[in-house]
Every structure is written in structure tokens, then in C-alpha cells.
Amino acid sequence: MSDPMRIxxxxxxxxxxxxxxxxxxxESGQRKDAAGKTVPAWxxxxxxxxxxxxxxxxxxxxxxxxKNPFVQFSFKGGKAGDKIVVNWVDNHGDKRSDEALVA
Amino acid sequence: MxxxxxGPAALAALTALALFPLxxxxxxxxxxxxxxxxxMLADGNPAELYEAKGELIWKQAxxxxxxxxxxxxxxxxxxxxxxxxVELPRFFADTRRVQDLESRLLTCMExxxxxxxxxxxxxxxxxxxxxxxxxxxxYISGESRGMSFNLPQAHAQEKLMYEVGKKVFYLRGGPYxxxxxxxxxxxxxxxxxxxxxxxxxxxxxxxxxxxxxAYRVSSGDLWSMQRRLNDCYRQQRFPFPGYASDATIxxxxxxxxxxxxxxxxxxxxxx
Amino acid sequence: xxxxxxxxSSSGAxxxxxxxxxxxxxxxxxxxxxxxxxxxxSKSFAEAAKTLGATSAPVESKELVLQAPEIxxxxxxxxxxxxxxxANTTQIAFVVEKNPSALAAxxxxxxxTDASVSTNIKMGQSSNVYALAKVGDKYFYAVKExxxxxxxxxG
Numbered sequence: 001m002s003d004p005m006r007i008x009x010x011x012x013x014x015x016x017x018x019x020x021x022x023x024x025x026x027e028s029g030q031r032k033d034a035a036g037k038t039v040p041a042w043x044x045x046x047x048x049x050x051x052x053x054x055x056x057x058x059x060x061x062x063x064x065x066x067k068n069p070f071v072q073f074s075f076k077g078g079k080a081g082d083k084i085v086v087n088w089v090d091n092h093g094d095k096r097s098d099e100a101l102v103a
Numbered sequence: 104m105x106x107x108x109x110g111p112a113a114l115a116a117l118t119a120l121a122l123f124p125l126x127x128x129x130x131x132x133x134x135x136x137x138x139x140x141x142x143m144l145a146d147g148n149p150a151e152l153y154e155a156k157g158e159l160i161w162k163q164a165x166x167x168x169x170x171x172x173x174x175x176x177x178x179x180x181x182x183x184x185x186x187x188x189v190e191l192p193r194f195f196a197d198t199r200r201v202q203d204l205e206s207r208l209l210t211c212m213e214x215x216x217x218x219x220x221x222x223x224x225x226x227x228x229x230x231x232x233x234x235x236x237x238x239x240x241x242y243i244s245g246e247s248r249g250m251s252f253n254l255p256q257a258h259a260q261e262k263l264m265y266e267v268g269k270k271v272f273y274l275r276g277g278p279y280x281x282x283x284x285x286x287x288x289x290x291x292x293x294x295x296x297x298x299x300x301x302x303x304x305x306x307x308x309x310x311x312x313x314x315x316x317a318y319r320v321s322s323g324d325l326w327s328m329q330r331r332l333n334d335c336y337r338q339q340r341f342p343f344p345g346y347a348s349d350a351t352i353x354x355x356x357x358x359x360x361x362x363x364x365x366x367x368x369x370x371x372x373x374x
Numbered sequence: 375x376x377x378x379x380x381x382x383s384s385s386g387a388x389x390x391x392x393x394x395x396x397x398x399x400x401x402x403x404x405x406x407x408x409x410x411x412x413x414x415x416s417k418s419f420a421e422a423a424k425t426l427g428a429t430s431a432p433v434e435s436k437e438l439v440l441q442a443p444e445i446x447x448x449x450x451x452x453x454x455x456x457x458x459x460x461a462n463t464t465q466i467a468f469v470v471e472k473n474p475s476a477l478a479a480x481x482x483x484x485x486x487t488d489a490s491v492s493t494n495i496k497m498g499q500s501s502n503v504y505a506l507a508k509v510g511d512k513y514f515y516a517v518k519e520x521x522x523x524x525x526x527x528x529g
Contacts, residue, residue: 006151015488023152025323028496030474045406056487062414064470064478066451066494067323068149075487089406136445136521143443143453147494296447296523320451374447 007100009084016078016102018049018057020071020086028063044069047088051078051102078102137296141372150241150318150370153325157242160235166216175211177204177243188247189367192355194258201264203355204240205329206347224346228330237325240316244369252309252362261356264349268357271350272302281339283354287311297374302358309365312358317371325370328355414477419504419515422469422477428513432506435460435514440505442518446497449522454478455492456505456516463489465508472501497522 003023010017022044029041041063049057056075082102089095161172161184177187178195192203198210209220212232223232256262275282286292287302301307315328326334332351336343344350405411416422423432441455456466466489467480478495489507497503500521507514 003152003156006155019147021147021149021152023149026496028474030498045409054486055484057491058482058484059491060409060414060480062475062477062479064473064475064496066496068152068318069494070147070149070453071491071493072147072455073481073487073491075484077486091405093404093406133445136443137447137523140443140445140447140452143441144451144494147453320448323450 002094002096005086005096005098007084007086007098009078009082009100009102011078011080011082011102014076015074016051016082016084017072017074018084020049020069022047022069022071022086022088024067024069024088024090026063026065026067026069030063042090042092044088044090047071047086049073049084049086051075051084052082056084133296134298144320144372148318148370148372149323150245150316150325150372153238153241153318154245154370155242157238157240157245160238161242166212166218168215168217170215170217172208172211172215172239174215175208177207184243185246186250188244188369189250189252190254192264192352192359193255194260201258201260201349201352201356203328203347203352204243205236205327206352208236208239209347228326228333229324237316237327240327241325241370244316244367247367248369249366251364251366252313252359254356254359254363256360264353264356265360267349268353268355271344271354272357277339277341279340281341283335283339285339302361304361305363305365308358308361309367312355312362313365313367314369314371314373316369317373319373321374326373410480413480414475416469416476417474418476419469419471419502419506422467423506423513423515426465426467426477426480426506426513427508429511432513432515435507435516438505438507438514438516440503440516440518441492442503442520444519444521446520446522449497449499451494452497452503452520452522453492453494454503454505456490456507458489458507458509458514460489460507460509460514463507463509465506466491467504467506468493468495469504469506470495470497470501471504472499473497 006021008019024044025042026044027039027042031039033039043063044061047059047061048055057073080102083099084102085097085099087097164171174181177184178190178193179187188204192201194201202210209223212218212223213220218232226233256265272283286299290301292299300311302311315326315331317326319326329346329351332354333343413422413425416425437459439457443452446452454468458466464483465480466483468478469476470478479493481491483489497520502517503520505516
């Protein structure tokens with residue numbers, strides 16, 4: 001079971017800036033464990049964000065995105081109280097969705 | 104211009120670094136490069152994930168007694184979290200001991216929730232209830248972020264623990280004839296590219312002591328102060344005095360009192 | 375899965391994909407819908423650009439700004455950011471030339487979203503880091519060398 005994301009969305013002028021921290025191992029598939037066996041890759045492959053239902057960020061990630069990923073983006077529009085929803089899917093088929101309100 | 108990646112915290116970090124003399128002129132560009140690297144990461148510290156989790160755990164009914172930690176007294180009365188971190192370790196009348204944050208959490212987890220504190224103290228870092236403590240210390244320290252260290256020294260036990268901590272800090276031994284002071288007892292020392300804070304006085308004390316717990320980039324985990332001390336002892340090739348032992352608490356008192364007036368940045372982001 | 379991906383997969387991956395389709399392997403061998411496996415298998419910047427759709431070599435542009443540190447104290451977390459001031463920028467990718475898988479991340483830029491993103495990536499060693507932007511049907515890049523070093527005891 002995965003832990004919640006931290007989503008901070010701040011409206012300023014005609015723009016909203018969103019910062020997301022995701023709790024995920026992002027195992028690269030390059031690392032070996034203590035027994036010398038390769039630890040299989042386990043990583044988020046797709047992530048997207050919506051603002052009041054409209055897609056404002058959509059990305060594909062590889063194994064090189066850091067553990068506990070961070071992403072920042074901004075879009076035109078948005079005001080305090082608007083809803084931001086972020087979704088991800090990893091290569092185990094695990095998914096998670098969290099939401100936050102624009103401040 | 105790279106301003107868009109730098110938040111206020113990052114600028115403060117850059118400014119703070121500029122105030123410290125550099126180890127050698129030849130290192131200047133490298134040190135600046137590393138300062139830039141750290142400043143870029145300052146916004147978006149994964150420690151925030153642990154802070155959020157810790158707040159949930161603090162309020163969650165857990166353990167054999169199915170109780171939350173909301174009645175835990177961290178020094179400012181039951182349930183008060185804000186401001187407690189910058190006054191720890193301190194003397195607690197109920198246990199008749201000077202306790203740091205982690206030993207105090209063990210007390211609360213045992214008394215309020217029915218956990219076995221000795222078992223948790225023996226648990227490896229990063230596993231079982233030690234993971235719970237990682238999140239809790241992130242949350243609790245985060246609630247005092249930016250506040251100045253002001254450890255109480257009124258009680259005789261607190262004064263005694265400061266003197267014990269000082270002795271432990273300067274105690275030389277082990278195969279390398281090392282002490283804490285070998286690395287952290289004077290200004291302008293470094294290991295490879297890492298500047299070492301002088302923990303015997305300000306501003307070094309709060310720069311070092313005041314940054315832990317911290318998110319450790321190299322292991323991708325949140326490290327508590329006890330885990331940090333454990334690693335210091337490992338690098339000195341000393342046996343660790345034991346999780347939440349009086350020796351480690353005394354070291355906390357020594358470093359914490361030396362940090363007086365300096366701001367807490369915990370939970371910070373570290374290499 | 376997409377037909378193009380099926381045709382260009384290595385034989386091992388194809389076998390795995392067939393096995394996955396027939397339910398013979400657990401879920402973790404499957405990729406998320408919409409994930410461009412071919413692009414993420416790229417071993418170089420040129421290959422990454424090509425697999426993402428560039429039909430000619432990308433052109434260096436001053437209107438694409440890559441933000442990356444000159445020195446990374448630890449290669450497991452390196453903040454990178456890219457900003458394009460070119461109108462109609464629809465994608466921004468980060469590519470690390472010397473990583474085992476060169477393409478690190480690919481961001482679609484929907485209309486209304488700034489062509490400016492940043493994220494944290496891992497670097498196995500010192501390498502050129504590229505930002506690659508898709509503008510209309512053309513590709514532009516910015517590049518910066520990032521040195522990965524080792525710090526001391528842990529701060």
C-alpha cells in the first residue's frame with residue numbers, strides 16, 4: 001500500500017503553480033541486493049494531473065526518476081478552492097490518486 | 104537566470120553558506136557548485152512525505168491499548184507539539200530522566216499505547232516501529248521549523264547531562280583513536296567535499312545538530328538523530344552506545360545547548 | 375499494446391509481452407497504458423529523439439533553457455528543469471546520455487500549461503543532460519554537463 005502524495009497548488013495572478021511529492025521506491029532495476037541478485041525495476045510509468053477535470057500535466061517516467069519523485073509545473077488559470085487531482089500508475093499495475101485544493 | 108527553481112528556503116540556504124569561510128580557495132568553485140545543487144533541491148524535500156505521515160500516525164489509535172499519541176507530553180504539556188523540538192532533550196518529572204525526542208516517544212508509546220519500549224529500541228532502523236518513529240520525528244521537528252534552539256538548563260540533571268555529553272563528545276578511543284571532536288571540534292574541517300560543522304559552538308552547532316532528523320538522499324530514507332549518531336559511531340569504529348541510551352541523550356544535550364539561538368531546519372535534506 | 379511497439383520490441387520483450395497477454399506472468403511484467411517502452415529503451419540522446427518521433431537531428435536552441443547543477447553531490451537526486459519560450463511546445467523530455475536508459479522523463483504540455491517543468495532524476499555517472507522540446511513537428515534541445523561526485527560522511 002502506498003502513502004499519500006503531497007500536493008501543493010498555489011494560485012498567483014493568472015497562473016497556478018503545482019508541486020507534487022510522490023511516495024514511491026522508483027527501483028531502477030540496476031541495483032543488486034545483499035545476495036548479489038538484481039532488484040527488479042519497480043517504478044511509476046505514467047502520472048497526470050487535472051484541474052477541475054481538465055488535464056494540466058501528463059508525463060511518462062522511466063527508471064531514472066528519483067525515489068520519492070518531485071515534479072513542478074504551472075498552468076494558466078486556477079483560483080483558490082479549485083481541485084487538483086494527481087494520478088499515477090506503476091509497472092506493477094499499482095495506482096494511486098490524491099487531490100488537493102488550490103491555495 | 105535560475106530563479107524559478109529557487110524558493111525562499113533555497114535562497115536562505117545559499118545566503119547562509121556564503122557566510123561560512125571556505126576550506127580553501129581552490130575549493131571555492133566546487134563548494135559553490137555544491138551549494139547550488141543543494142539550493143535547487145531545497146524546495147521539494149521528500150521529508151515532507153514523512154511529516155504528513157507522522158501527523159497521521161500521531162493522531163491514529165494504535166498499539167495494544169489502541170490509543171493515539173495525542174496525550175503525549177513532549178515537554179510543553181500533553182498533546183503540545185509545536186515548539187517542543189527546540190527544547191529537547193530536557194528533564195521529565197514523570198520518568199525522572201533527561202530525555203531526547205526519541206526516548207520520550209518510546210515512553211509515550213509504552214505508557215499510552217502499550218508498546219514494549221525495549222523491543223522498539225532493539226528494532227533495526229528502517230523496520231517495524233522504527234519506521235513509525237521516523238515519521239513521528241519528521242512531523243514533530245517540522246512543527247518547530249525555523250524556531251530557535253533554547254534547551255532548558257535549570258534542572259541539576261540537565262546541567263549534569265550537558266557535562267556528560269561534553270565528555271562523551273571529546274572521548275577518544277577505538278582503533279582510529281577517534282572522538283566526535285576529531286571531525287566536529289573545530290572550524291573549517293571537511294571530509295572530501297563535505298564541510299563539517301563545528302558542533303561545539305554556534306553557528307556550527309545548529310547547522311549540524313539542528314538539521315536532523317533529515318531526509319538522506321543517499322539512502323532515500325528519513326534518518327532520526329539516533330540513526331545519525333549511530334552512523335557517526337560506525338564511522339568512528341566505535342560500538343553504538345545503544346538506541347536512546349543516556350550517552351546518546353547526553354550528546355544531544357551538549358549539541359542542543361551549544362545550538363542556543365540557532366534556528367532548527369529539521370527535517371532537512373542531506374546528502 | 376501498440377502495434378509499433380510490438381514490431382520493434384526485442385525478441386525477449388516480445389516473448390514477455392505475449393506471455394503477459396496470455397496471462398502467464400504476473401502483473402508487474404506489464405507496462406502502464408500509454409507508456410512508450412521503445413523510447414525508454416533508448417541508449418543515447420540521438421536514439422531517444424528518434425524514438426520520440428524526431429525525423430531529423432534536433433537543433434540546439436537558446437529559447438529552450440535547461441536548469442541543472444554543474445555538480446551533483448549525489449547522483450541519486452539531481453534537480454532538472456526546462457523552460458521553452460517557443461510557442462506550441464507540446465512535449466519536454468529529459469535525457470541523460472550515459473544512463474543505462476537514456477530517456478529519464480517525458481512531459482506532455484497540454485494547451486494552457488506552461489512549457490516549464492522540473493523534476494528529480496538519477497544519474498549513474500557524470501554525463502551530458504539534455505532537455506528536448508517538441509515544437510510543432512520539430513525538435514529542439516539544450517544541453518549541460520553535470521558532474522556527479524561523492525560527498526563526505528553525510529552532513
